[in-house]
Amino acid sequence: MSHLEVTDLAVSFGRQQRPALRGISFTLGERERLGIIGQSGSGKSVTALAVMGLLPVHARVTGSIRLAGRELVGLPEREMRRLRGDEVSMIFQEPMTALDPTMKVGRQVGEVVALHHVERRGSIHDEVLVWLGRVGISDPARIADSYPHELSGGQRQRVLIAMALANRPGLVLCDEPTTALDVLVQRQILQLLADELADRAAVFVSHDLAVVRQVCRRVAVMLDGEIVEQGEIDEIIAAPRHPYTQGLIASARIDQVPPGHLLPSVADFYPGTRS
C-alpha cells in the first residue's frame, strides 16, 4: 500500500476562475522520495501545503489525500494538528521566518520534542542536544543557547530539519529547503537530507531538477497547476515526453554532466524563476 496517495487533487482560492491546482495525482511508498519540480507559480508549494493541511481557510480543496490509508481532505483542524509533527512534517525554504526570532533555539526544538510525546526517557534538553548533533551541529549546547539570528543560514536550516524529524514522522515535505543557501552549504544540507530521509517517505519540492536528482529517484513535473509528466528521473532525462520537460532538460544539459559534477541550476535558464 502507498504511504501517501494523492488522487485528483484540485485547489482554488477565492473567486479565482482557474483552480491553482487541477487533477494532481501521485503516490509515494513508505521509503520513497518524490521530487516535484516546476517554475515559480506552477503549484508546487500549494501541493505540499495541501498535504500538510496548511492552506488558508478560504482555499477550496477537492479530491483525495490519503496518508497511511487515512483521508486528510476534510479532516477537522484539531485532528490534522495531531498528525502534524507526528506523522507528517515540513521543512520550509526560509528558516529565518520559520523560527521564532525571540526564542532560543534549544527551547524551540524542545517544544517540538515535548509537544507530541509526554513521556520520554531522559530530559527534553538532552534530546534536543542529541538532535542538534545528529543534524551536524558541532557545538549543540552553544547553539541551543543561541537565538536564531546568531546562527548562519546553514545552521538555521539544520535546526529546522531537526525540528521536522524530531518526532520521526513517516512523511516529510521539503519545500525548497536549500534554495536560500550558498552552493557549498546547499550540498551539505542535501547530503544530510538524503541520509535522514532514507528511511521514510518524502516529497522534495524544488525549481531545480539537478537538486531533485541528488535526493530523489522519481519526479513529477508541474506546469501551471498540473502534473505534465512523472516517473523515474533518469528515464525522464533520457526521454522526456512533454515539451516543457524537454526544454527543461535541453537547456540544463543535465544528461551531459558527468556524475559528481555540479549541475547548472534550472533558474539559470528560466530568468523568471525565483531562486
Ligand SMILES: Nc1ncnc2c1ncn2[C@@H]1O[C@H](COP(=O)(O)OP(=O)(O)OP(=O)(O)O)[C@@H](O)[C@H]1O
Ligand atoms: N493563499 C493564496 N491565495 C491565492 N492564491 C494563491 C495562494 N497561494 C498560492 N496561490 C496561487 O497558487 C498558484 C501556485 O502557487 P505556488 O506557491 O504553489 O507555486 P510554486 O510552484 O510553489 O512557486 P514558487 O517556486 O515561486 O514557490 C500561484 O498562481 C499562486 O498565486
